[in-house]
Amino acid sequence: MGLDRLKIRASVGRAGNDKVSDTRFPYRERLTWSTEKVNLGMSSSGGINASGNLLYEGQAYNPNIGWEIEEKRNIGLDITFLKSINLTVDYFNNLRHDILLRRNSVSGAAGFQQNPYQNYGKVSNKGLDASFDATHAFGNAKIGLRGTFTLAKNRILEMDEVPREMAYQNLTGTRIGQVDAWIAERLYTEDDFDITTNPTTGASSYSLKTSLPQLGVGFGAVRPGNIKYKDLNGDGVIDNNDWTRDVPGVETTVPQIIYGFGLNFEYKGFYLSPFFQGAAAASTYMSPTVMLPFAESDPQTTSAKAFAQDRWTVDNPNQNALLPRLELTPNSNDNRRSSWWLRDASFLRLKNVEIGYNISEKALSRANIKGLRIYILGQNLAVWDHIKFWDPEQSDNVGNYPIQRTYNIGMNLTF
DSSP: OOOOEEEEEEEEEEEEEOOOOSSTTTTTTTTEEEEEEEEEOOTTTTTTTTTTEEEEEEEEEOTTTOEEEEEEEEEEEEEEEEETEEEEEEEEEEEEEEEEOOOOOOGGGGGGGGGGEEEEEEEEEEEEEEEEEEEEEEETTTEEEEEEEEEEEEEEOOOOOOOOOOOGOOOTTSTTTTTOEEEEEOOOGGGGEEEEEOTTTTEEEEOOOOTEEEOTTTTTOOOOEEEEEEOOOOEEEEEETEEOOOTTTTSSSOOOOOEEEEEEEEEEEEEEEEEEEEESSSSSEEEHHHTTTTTSSSSGSSSSSSTTBBBOSSSSSSSTTBBBBOOOOOOTTTSSSSSEEEEEOEEEEEEEEEEEEEEEETGGGGOOOSSSEEEEEEEEEEEESSSOSSOSOOOOOOOOOOOOOEEEEEEEOOO
């Protein structure tokens, strides 16, 4: 079968991380002057109503703070066959524990100004790393392939979270970067409302039918074209009990799959070398304050006309429109974190392509030059993704400088 090498590896180890806090001495007590003044009841001259600042314990002394620990377990396989194909595969199962975090379950009655830090958090991380390379020569041509693949899934096992009333809102048991959102079922239609018309002005008013979940405090008024959310707890009210960290079909904001692959092709001094990279199993959030026109007072932070054209309208009540009904003032129902604004963040990018020609030493011998390479290099040439409005490796925050597409022409001389 042409198997040239087979190596099985396994390792178990422990690593420490002392970069556990932004504070230089997180274990030391820290005293802080209050910004508010209090009445001391007297003054240096014997008067009253003098005031002064208080000195209080801003951070409690904790000599038990230590390093974060990671237990690492790995099993790997190295294979070479046909004398030109190399494959490496590693399975890892790591456990990070003693992660420094605040003890959220400590009651305020304990008297701490801020809840104390403790090495308490625990996260598991399991996955697969793989890489391969292969080369083959035929005649004056040579071709090479290379690639990498990483799959990693983590889980928050312990973070001292105060359990929420709705279990689907807890962080414990979810993944780092887990998305939380209200689940958008669809856009409201006229059939969802009891509509009355003012005989004098002709203006229509809309009232949700009693058979539908009503909107709780902070959601504002809705009309046809606004986003309809799922009543997760079934109490007949859409409120802060109805967002979830378990949004169907939505991944974390941290890609679980990272990969890359490239090609090297050479023929009589000419060469071509493209490289692709990508990510999968990830989601991104398109902030409605950026997407919705008039959602912010600053027009530079809201969407362009091209976005606004793809919207729900009375004349075109498209349930698959990019934007819901547009309002002249921010709509608190639509302008919130929901699955309507979540997108698949998977992408494939043509990271770079280099085309060049190597002039042989023999052809350059009269000029005492050992080698000459002339090349053209292009970077960030294309990307295929599901977002379209900005680069998938950037968030939608206003002011991000876009990733540049660049071209370089160069020459390397070797004397």
